[in-house]
Amino acid sequence: AQKVTQAQTEISVVEKEDVTLDCVYETRDTTYYLFWYKQPPSGELVFLIRRNSFDEQNEISGRYSWNFQKSTSSFNFTITASQVVDSAVYFCALSDPNTGNQFYFGTGTSLTVIP
Amino acid sequence: GAGVSQTPSNKVTEKGKYVELRCDPISGHTALYWYRQSLGQGPEFLIYFQGTGAADDSGLPNDRFFAVRPEGSVSTLKIQRTERGDSAVYLCASSYGGGYNSPLHFGNGTRLTVT
Numbered sequence: 001a002q003k004v005t006q007a008q009t010e011i012s013v014v015e016k017e018d019v020t021l022d023c024v025y026e027t028r029d030t031t032y033y034l035f036w037y038k039q040p041p042s043g044e045l046v047f048l049i050r051r052n053s054f055d056e057q058n059e060i061s062g063r064y065s066w067n068f069q070k071s072t073s074s075f076n077f078t079i080t081a082s083q084v085v086d087s088a089v090y091f092c093a094l095s096d097p098n099t100g101n102q103f104y105f106g107t108g109t110s111l112t113v114i115p
Numbered sequence: 116g117a118g119v120s121q122t123p124s125n126k127v128t129e130k131g132k133y134v135e136l137r138c139d140p141i142s143g144h145t146a147l148y149w150y151r152q153s154l155g156q157g158p159e160f161l162i163y164f165q166g167t168g169a170a171d172d173s174g175l176p177n178d179r180f181f182a183v184r185p186e187g188s189v190s191t192l193k194i195q196r197t198e199r200g201d202s203a204v205y206l207c208a209s210s211y212g213g214g215y216n217s218p219l220h221f222g223n224g225t226r227l228t229v230t
Binding site for chain 2: 033037045050091095096099103104105
């Protein structure tokens with residue numbers, strides 16, 4: 001069965017600190033996609049990144065970076081030099097061909113950046 | 116361009132009443148999804164449309180829930196005989212072609228409160 005675990009429920013950091021959000025997934029498929037979404041207080045889920053199971057290359061986008069490791073079934077998200085605007089709930093999600101078009105979301109990590 | 120639009124943003128109803136929640140997807144997106152998000156949880160899949168037809172309704176909790184998309188664009192989620200347990204944020208999302216590799220683009224959600 002497909003499952004996404006985000007063990008960190010809440011994290012608080014002081015502005016300019018780096019922070020890593022953990023995501024561990026389970027799937028029996030060899031082909032799948034992983035996603036990260038940001039949900040600010042306004043409520044709208046904002047798509048951040050997509051990664052397919054065959055691409056283990058880490059990705060950097062500005063202050064954001066993602067570390068995908070199939071060996072540990074993890075897809076972790078790091079924010080460098082955090083800012084107050086990064087305060088939000090972050091969700092990791094998984095989809096694969098055997099689930100049809102269902103995306104499985106973790107329970108989210110609430111990040112608070114303290115000025 | 117315009118994102119996914121959901122109306123109303125908030126809905127308060129009494130137990131036993133009927134409600135309709137509307138979703139207007141991104142223009143050109145053929146796939147439309149409904150998800151439900153309870154407090155402190157990640158979004159949970161309800162139903163997926165490809166065009167006018169419901170391709171997967173396996174997430175609908177019971178037969179009080181029904182959704183339509185008659186012209187392949189706007190969708191309405193209908194809940195009959197509402198119960199207090201139906202209280203949640205109902206999220207609509209769309210994607211360009213559907214499929215497990217297409218990121219979902221979410222609306223702001225409708226917060227449903229059943230009193």
